[in-house]
Amino acid sequence: MGRRPVPHVLAAVAGLLVLAACTATPPNVATYESDGSGEDALMSGTLRVDDACVTLVGEDGTVTVPVFPRGQVALDGTDLELAGHTWADGERIELGGGEGASAERFTVPEGCPDGPFWVVAPR
Incomplete structure (x- = not known):
């Protein structure tokens, strides 16, 4: 009679939640609002992902916060x-x-070191 079956509503809500999860910035990642420009130097290191912060560890042990x-x-x-x-x-x-x-x-994020920071160029 004009009622929408519950499975369709649940599927729509689940789809919206997945979309929101894909576009939301993870809470342990440092970010900035890009204007589309960026520098072209290169930073390399070992990626570290933990609950507090995403970091790069250089060969000399320096911990750097990449800002995406x-x-x-x-x-x-x-x-x-x-x-x-x-x-x-x-x-x-x-x-x-x-x-x-x-x-x-x-x-x-609060769990990140106070620097140094590496501003990742937009892609």
Whole structure:
């Protein structure tokens, strides 16, 4: 009589939740609002993904916080996804971008170190 079956409503709600999860920035990832431009230096290190913060560990042991363009990064468990590439926790990763001196324009999770920061170029 004009009633919509409950399974269709539940499927629609589930679809919206999945969409929201795919577009939301993970809570342990530092981000910034990109204007589409970026530096072209290269940072490499070992990716570390934990509940507090996503970081890169250099060969000399320096811990750097990569700051990603908002909306371009996702996490699937401990796998980082960026521009069609996926890296697992503990893998070596290279990211284009440049040093970020000031955290004022970044959104940095509380569990992250106070720097240094690497501003990842948008893709």
